[in-house]
Amino acid sequence: MKTLYKNGTVLTFNEEGSVVVIRNGYLGVENDRICWLGDTPPEGDYDETKDMAGKIILPGLYNCHTHSPMVLLRGVGSDLPLDQWLFGEVCPIEDKLTPDDIEAGSYLALMEMIAGGTVSFSDMYFSPERTATAVANSGMRANINRPVQSFDPNERPEDSVRIKEAQALYEQFNGCADGRVLIDWCIHAEYTCTEQIVRAVSDLCRQVNGNLHIHLSETEKEHLQCKEKYGKTPAEWFEVLGAFDCGAFAAHCVTLEDGDIEILKRHDVSVIHNPTSNLKLGSGIAPVQKFIDRGLNVALGTDGAASNNNLNLFEELHLAALINNGELRDATVMTADSVLKMATVNGAVVQRRKDCGKLAVGYKADFIAVDTDRPHMTPCLDVPSLLVYSAQASDVALTVCDGKVLYENGEYKTIDSEKTYYNVRKTVERLYG
């Protein structure tokens, strides 16, 4: 099956990672891969041609840190401090969630992400087998894990139920759905885990050359309490325990110290920037410019919908481009180009998807089309700027992943939206009465 997308404005990245814009471009797709990209038509026959006039085609977006089923908790505990929000409001609801609820929430999250131009996400939540199955069915990509926590200082790794679940998840799902589903490893955070468990998960991850997803220095309180307890920053603590010896990516990193940044650099650990969540919970503003200047790979995340309160990467693009400028009183700190790279190329690096994240011949056909025939998208003078500062997620008119159309002009092609809404309604009625 070959499809030609013509007349669109195509935004991609060159070898150096700089934005390239092709006006009146041609994007050819053969099955799951891009077979042509340029400002002239390709040779050969195509089964189908789609006119993309008035649309910007760009790589599908990566949401590299979320807890997708938490869409079921959207709006719970808004405007409360983190502790009250988490333990007073979120945890009591989570305690009632069943695997069926997680499945319903996962599909709702996938619908939201697909409609908003996200093609891949890195998830951290319980009952992950339900999310993994939903992703496989939906046509999206995701890196999924079973977060490991351990509150008992005497718990041995071989007795950890969570580690067993993580191993089972890896064995069952890693690489499934033509590689669209990858299984990562996860230590929830320093403050929710013990040294022996961190060592054990890190070992398991290393044995399979895996990818480790953690929360790191999200708040000042967490950071300072760790220093008090261990005489080390969370990054130092994780480094000593071997958590960074394989691949790893760390969400938040709001309160990293300069030495911590060096640790991440030394071990090639990516940072996942979650601007909305960090602002909303009062955690602060991550020093993203420092990370970039030091050569770290920085990608974007929404965090869960209970602290955001959506999975809208266009909002994260927007915020990531704005907040460091405001904090540092410098309009040049973050540019539209740099945040677009975070949400695409850099996200694929985090997820170790070598043939994803940009539009180039031989790469996976993961892309979205954004409609510019709308007042707030007129005129279309500066394409990156329009996408980052003017667009809304709802401007996404088409989402394609692995060559397959998942969403087009408001219609879901792979998810039964009525059934999803029905299941979510049932869950919500039970949870909230």
Place this chain on the structure above:
Amino acid sequence: MKTLYKNGTVLTFNEEGSVVVIRNGYLGVENDRICWLGDTPPEGDYDETKDMAGKIILPGLYNCHTHSPMVLLRGVGSDLPLDQWLFGEVCPIEDKLTPDDIEAGSYLALMEMIAGGTVSFSDMYFSPERTATAVANSGMRANINRPVQSFDPNERPEDSVRIKEAQALYEQFNGCADGRVLIDWCIHAEYTCTEQIVRAVSDLCRQVNGNLHIHLSETEKEHLQCKEKYGKTPAEWFEVLGAFDCGAFAAHCVTLEDGDIEILKRHDVSVIHNPTSNLKLGSGIAPVQKFIDRGLNVALGTDGAASNNNLNLFEELHLAALINNGELRDATVMTADSVLKMATVNGAVVQRRKDCGKLAVGYKADFIAVDTDRPHMTPCLDVPSLLVYSAQASDVALTVCDGKVLYENGEYKTIDSEKTYYNVRKTVERLYG
């Protein structure tokens, strides 16, 4: 003509300014005013009944600081510092604009605002008679002015062309279109005006009990240069010259000092918070919590689309709720309720529209309906939080102003969108070649 909007979730404010949510509410409209609001159906006959199930009805939004025709410059000079952006990129384009261009840009801006739930705005730009006429035709409300600048230290008020234009605008348009169009007075800023001109405009404003729109302490540079030049902060300088003796509202206020806040309080000057623009241009983060704590009236603005780059008040709601939390590392600083009040009730105060800004019997029927039947708006647990943290401007399904439907399900009822796009295209081709 009487219309009953039933089954919607209605959000409004009580006498104390607190949010009130009515589930399964009834909103009755007779001509241009609200004649019923409650959780029970009204008595009497209605000509039409509209089912608003799945929608949140709330007061229409107020954009209290913008330069609406600048949508024609959307994306110009993105990611540059303010000086380079303004003088290197924006001014050379503005120099080519004709009144017909302003008209085309005004209609484009009105389309964007109406589709995004804005019912009224406070504008500051040249050829304002074209904008005023467009507003009158569109069914929206606006407070419009002719900004006065004066760079010649010897220019006498009686010779000022801008003052004459401002007077003519006031005489021709103030109160027109059933009071939907009001004419304000405007001194552009301290750094673009002389003392005698400020005094003269302030006098003219006072003579008609008018409303004065100014830029105030937007950047540190402006603020410090004023202190160097006059030995006074901009707020002190304006106070001495009588600019605050009548009603006034001041955009930005990023670098106000504590004494300046007292000046604004003393004269009942409203602050217009423009979070996106202040972040994008690297101006900083306004200390909004201080303004609120001191009892100032704070409303929201988008600023012009060249420094935003849209006129999307849902983004301003979102940012206003987030950025001070992040800066102060306190999740409780700004709440969803407080920013919704800024965008509605407080905006009507700025524009001195006594019977506008909330939904109550006898008030003007200015309201919008936001669709919650979308993945990112599900579940609808916390209405203010959903509007501020989850919604997009595109979720607006209905915009009603003065009892008249301006926009419904993607269709403009009062503006010829094809003609507008055609005129904008012509202008853009000429401006940018």
